[in-house]
Amino acid sequence: MIYPIVMYGDAVLRKRAADIEKGTDLAQLIADMFETMHEANGIGLAAPQIGKSIRLFIVDGTTLEDEPDLKDFKKAFINPQIIDEQGEEWEFEEGCLSIPNIREEVWRKETVRIKYFDENWNAFEEEFDGMKARIIQHEYDHIEGKLFIDYLSPLKKRMLKGKLANISKGDVDTEYRIAAPLKK
Ligand code: NI
Numbered sequence: 001m002i003y004p005i006v007m008y009g010d011a012v013l014r015k016r017a018a019d020i021e022k023g024t025d026l027a028q029l030i031a032d033m034f035e036t037m038h039e040a041n042g043i044g045l046a047a048p049q050i051g052k053s054i055r056l057f058i059v060d061g062t063t064l065e066d067e068p069d070l071k072d073f074k075k076a077f078i079n080p081q082i083i084d085e086q087g088e089e090w091e092f093e094e095g096c097l098s099i100p101n102i103r104e105e106v107w108r109k110e111t112v113r114i115k116y117f118d119e120n121w122n123a124f125e126e127e128f129d130g131m132k133a134r135i136i137q138h139e140y141d142h143i144e145g146k147l148f149i150d151y152l153s154p155l156k157k158r159m160l161k162g163k164l165a166n167i168s169k170g171d172v173d174t175e176y177r178i179a180a181p182l183k184k
Contacts, residue, residue: 001032002039003050004179008099008147009168010051011181017046017053017143019079023121026056030076030119033058040176042097043070044135046142049098051179055079057139061131073132080116082140083125085109085133092134094148100174102163106151108137 006012020026029052037045037058046057057077061070087110095103111129114136118124128136138148149160166172170180 001035002177003032003036004177005036005040005045005097005174006049006051007167007170007172007178007180008164009181010098010179012048012051012053013098013142013147014145015048015053016145017048017055020054020056022079022117026076026078026119029056030058033076034060036176037097040097040174044139045097046139048142048145055143057143059132059135059139061135067131070131073135076119077114077136077139078117078119078121080114080136080140080143082112082114082137084113085137086111086113087129092131094134094138096138096148097176099147099149099164099167100172100178102149102160102167104149104152104156104160106138106148108134112136114140 033045043061044059047054059075061067061073064070089107089109091105091107093103094106111127112133113127115125168180168182170183
């Protein structure tokens with residue numbers, strides 16, 4: 001099942017998402033999230049972006065031809081917990097399926113150490129760096145109620161105000177189905 005993607009302005013994107021009870025069968029939901037993300041050509045999707053305030057996100061960088069590093073990077077992260085972030089900050093132009101057609105430079109640390117469960121409730125603790133770390137940091141922010149535009153300067157934010165207001169109203173061009181909070 002393909003879910004509509006929740007747009008900027010919806011309160012669900014601003015909530016700290018809840019832990020998932022251990023052992024919950026998430027197979028269908030995770031399959032649906034992958035389908036939804038692929039349909040929208042995304043490389044990451046967090047549960048709040050389909051209206052579910054739970055601590056789950058998925059990543060899939062395997063289709064990015066110019067990122068050979070990500071060729072095996074397809075995973076679900078359940079009840080993740082970032083333990084540590086290290087290294088120098090580097091900037092990269094990020095986008096978000098919930099904030100279509102806006103891309104801005106965001107600074108993030110180089111490596112991330114994270115604990116999480118996979119879809120079979122196996123526990124992992126791993127370190128990721130570079131683009132993998134960045135995707136994880138971006139998606140992890142979603143389950144903390146944070147968005148990449150929060151990192152921008154006040155001036156940049158002011159410049160985006162009109163576009164963001166339009167996104168909240170659903171007044172934005174996308175090739176995927178959206179759910180906008182202020183759509184009339
Ligand atoms: Ni995002």
